[in-house]
Amino acid sequence: MELTIGHWLYLTGTCLIIVTMLFRQNVVVPALVMSFLVAWAYSGSFLDGIHAIFNANLFAATELFQIFLIIAVMTALLRSIKSIGADQQMVIPFQKVMTNGHLAFWILVAITYFLSLFFWPAPAVPLIGALLIPVAIKAGLPPIGAALAISLAGHGMALSSDFILGVAPGLTASSTSIEASVIGEQTLVLSLITGAVALTIAYFMVRKSFKTPAEKNLTDWENSGDDDIKISADHMEVRTNKYSYIFAILVPSVFLLIVTYVVVATFSDLLPTIEDGAGSSLVGGTAILLILMVSLFRNYRKTLQEVSDHIVNGFVYAFKVMGLVIPVAGFFFIGSAELSAQILGTDPDHAPSFLFDLVEASQSFIPDNAFITAFGILILGMISGLDGSGFSALPLIGSLAEALATSTGLDPATLASIGQIGAIWVGGGTLVAWSPIIAIAGFAKISVLDLVRKSFIPVVIGLCITTICALLIF
Numbered sequence: 001m002e003l004t005i006g007h008w009l010y011l012t013g014t015c016l017i018i019v020t021m022l023f024r025q026n027v028v029v030p031a032l033v034m035s036f037l038v039a040w041a042y043s044g045s046f047l048d049g050i051h052a053i054f055n056a057n058l059f060a061a062t063e064l065f066q067i068f069l070i071i072a073v074m075t076a077l078l079r080s081i082k083s084i085g086a087d088q089q090m091v092i093p094f095q096k097v098m099t100n101g102h103l104a105f106w107i108l109v110a111i112t113y114f115l116s117l118f119f120w121p122a123p124a125v126p127l128i129g130a131l132l133i134p135v136a137i138k139a140g141l142p143p144i145g146a147a148l149a150i151s152l153a154g155h156g157m158a159l160s161s162d163f164i165l166g167v168a169p170g171l172t173a174s175s176t177s178i179e180a181s182v183i184g185e186q187t188l189v190l191s192l193i194t195g196a197v198a199l200t201i202a203y204f205m206v207r208k209s210f211k212t213p214a215e216k217n218l219t220d221w222e223n224s225g226d227d228d229i230k231i232s233a234d235h236m237e238v239r240t241n242k243y244s245y246i247f248a249i250l251v252p253s254v255f256l257l258i259v260t261y262v263v264v265a266t267f268s269d270l271l272p273t274i275e276d277g278a279g280s281s282l283v284g285g286t287a288i289l290l291i292l293m294v295s296l297f298r299n300y301r302k303t304l305q306e307v308s309d310h311i312v313n314g315f316v317y318a319f320k321v322m323g324l325v326i327p328v329a330g331f332f333f334i335g336s337a338e339l340s341a342q343i344l345g346t347d348p349d350h351a352p353s354f355l356f357d358l359v360e361a362s363q364s365f366i367p368d369n370a371f372i373t374a375f376g377i378l379i380l381g382m383i384s385g386l387d388g389s390g391f392s393a394l395p396l397i398g399s400l401a402e403a404l405a406t407s408t409g410l411d412p413a414t415l416a417s418i419g420q421i422g423a424i425w426v427g428g429g430t431l432v433a434w435s436p437i438i439a440i441a442g443f444a445k446i447s448v449l450d451l452v453r454k455s456f457i458p459v460v461i462g463l464c465i466t467t468i469c470a471l472l473i474f
Contacts, residue, residue, distance in 0.1 A: 006038055009034065028328070055344075059330065072311065086244045099139060104140070115127065122280050125154060140210050146444050147440050156198065157194065169187060174395050175395040186414060186417040190417055202454070202458045325433060332388055334352075381393075385424065389427050390424035391423075391424070414470050
């Protein structure tokens with residue numbers, strides 16, 4: 001495959017953004033500049049390069065709007081239940097379990113993993129972020145610790161195997177002769193190994209910052225973040241009434257009912273299953289109905305104004321969280337053939353695929369050695385996940401794994417599983433700031449780039465140990 005100047009510029013841009021992140025600098029400018037240069041090099045037109053800057057940001061905002069909307073809606077729900085004092089009563093049962101930061105960390109891990117297996121992380125994270133992060137922080141867990149627990153357990157350990165829903169193994173096997181069930185079983189084992197290693201390292205990295213359980217922890221955290229949001233929250237009138245206790249029970253009960261529905265529908269034919277991607281809309285729509293109910297029972301005369309205020313504040317906060325990510329996501333979307341056509345204005349059948357072309361071109365540099373091949377397919381999977389999805393390149397990873405297995409004598413299912421684990425741990429994602437982990441950082445009120453940096457060492461070590469284990473076990 002012949003690589004063009006556009007491919008080399010895309011590779012340069014990818015490396016530049018990663019290095020900029022590692023040096024704790026803002027990545028918006030490199031993403032914008034490299035988007036322009038890649039589009040200019042591909043099209044040969046300076047004007048097309050200028051158009052691509054805007055189109056990439058517009059398309060990225062469109063693609064990420066579901067995450068943006070769920071952050072806004074769940075933030076609005078938090079404000080509404082806080083306005084009647086139900087938030088304090090709602091977390092009392094959790095406070096009895098999360099008695100300190102250490103327990104809070106591992107309880108978040110367990111709950112996130114369970115919900116994400118059945119529900120996928122995207123709709124599960126808002127529930128956990130809204131209900132449990134404040135409790136964990138009050139128990140002494142720092143915000144970065146809460147975010148790490150949720151990110152590594154949900155977007156890493158649970159999503160990388162996708163054992164219950166089986167979408168990821170199915171995609172990996174779609175371009176091969178390998179059974180999806182075999183990949184699913186192996187990725188389940190490998191994902192648990194990666195998760196155990198990464199979460200243990202992350203726990204010891206943050207445990208020194210654990211605090212003594214206190215109400216002050218929560219107060220300080222609530223006062224952190226954007227000044228406009230703090231002012232708005234400070235001016236909100238809290239009016240406790242007889243319905244506060246009712247909503248303290250109703251809100252978590254409704255979401256627990258949704259989770260129960262998904263679990264029953266997954267393992268039996270008693271209930272119809274929820275279509276892929278419908279979980280977020282179910283959670284978001286339910287949250288909006290709860291906002292309406294809370295405002296109505298709080299003060300029905302001011303329902304129209306209060307609901308509007310809550311939603312506006314939710315959108316303000318979501319814009320704050322998403323603003324940094326959109327330009328970077330736009331650059332990486334240019335690397336995907338499925339997305340680049342809309343950004344560059346080309347024929348979808350002949351759209352460039354910079355990222356996947358680079359992955360395929362690097363295949364020829366992997367020696368016919370079992371150890372090197374295993375790590376080679378891991379690295380290819382990790383690179384393919386830089387588009388912020390982790391799923392889009394799985395068919396390619398599956399076909400590469402089958403081809404490489406022929407020359408090395410390795411089990412193709414094992415190689416495919418290693419590639420899938422690498423792709424989703426990165427892109428699904430724990431190491432990509434333009435992935436759905438934006439929501440986790442938003443609910444924890446921390447920078448998404450800080451979350452990525454803190455996740456880097458645990459995840460990379462976990463993936464390396466898992467690759468070695470895969471060669472020994474399978």
